[in-house]
Amino acid sequence: MDRLLLRTVPRLKEQWRGAEPATVEKIERISGRPLPSFYRWFLLRMGNSMGPLAYPTLDFSAARVLSCYGKKLVQPDPRFLLIAYESDEMMPLHLFYDFNAPARDDAMVTSREARGKELTDSFETLREMLAWGALSLFRVDRAAHTSSGSLRGNTPDFLTNLDPVMSSLGFEQPISTGRFCRLYERPDAVMVCRGTPRSGTGNRRAFDLGGASLGSLRRILGEIASARVVELQVKK
Template sequence: MMSQHLFYDFNASTREDALVTKRDAEGGELFDMFGTLREMLARDALFRFRVCKMPQQCEGAVKGNNPDFLSRLDSVMSSLGFTKPISTGRRCRLYDRPDAAMICDGLPRSGLDNRLNFTLGSGSAGTLRKILGEIATESSLEVKVFTWTPVLR
């Protein structure tokens, strides 16, 4: 078994960078991964060095009523004290504050313009629930949690 390799798709350039795709080294179908290499590196760093280091994490999806739902999500996260470490495109969001971090991403050409998966980490389940509750109270956003790590009792 051979790992897949990352490639730039220069025909799908975005924001002075190129779409990041992956495929088998010997060819085959390309799978879109990130809007830009910068997003990929920042997402991986925030995930590895912030979210994964948090004692409590959850994974799920956030969905909006329209393709512009990210402006509502950005507004809620800002009101909760989160900053965005870098600017990102419509298929990636990165949020950070001292006690919590969240990554949201989706496949760039997936056709799901109103949904992103997320991983959220913090020091406690209570903090995560409060953050998710604030997001869910925004009438144009819907939150669904799939897993908690460690599992809640």
């Protein structure tokens, strides 16, 4: 994650600021369990400031998390831990860890109202959320040409069939991911794939592809389609 974020997000190293270890321990006491090791890494790296990686209306800071519990906006819960406060009053869906769904030294990120019960899952892990967001914002959205659509397979982990195809095209996977997410990058192009856990959408993932030339995007999509390891649908 260090390597991915520092090469992808401009000026991040100068602007991210971590929380003090004592502050991290306060959050751990609220959670009532050891924090996922990735969340501990995140707090020590970006618990005070996420720099250019910050979300417009979501506050992931350790200070905000502690303030929300201190003001009793949210109550300690053995299953859920607040990790980001949503300031949009029209849709105040704050982000929580769901400890009932641990994954790879991390946990599922879901959203709900402060005292609500209805869940809207976002990512299988916070690691995938941050990496997907960084590549989407700083690579795909800034690419000269983009394409988006969906991928579909016959099994829940069908994206493993796509991995060798992308590798043959020169793409690397900067971090390991689960069945709902894939991140592929090479110097001139990047592709991000995402599905929503527990959504009931079946074996389908949305993708966004960005590249330096229209020709390269066509070649990438053409190779994926001709390999026939996934069903490709291009929307734009």
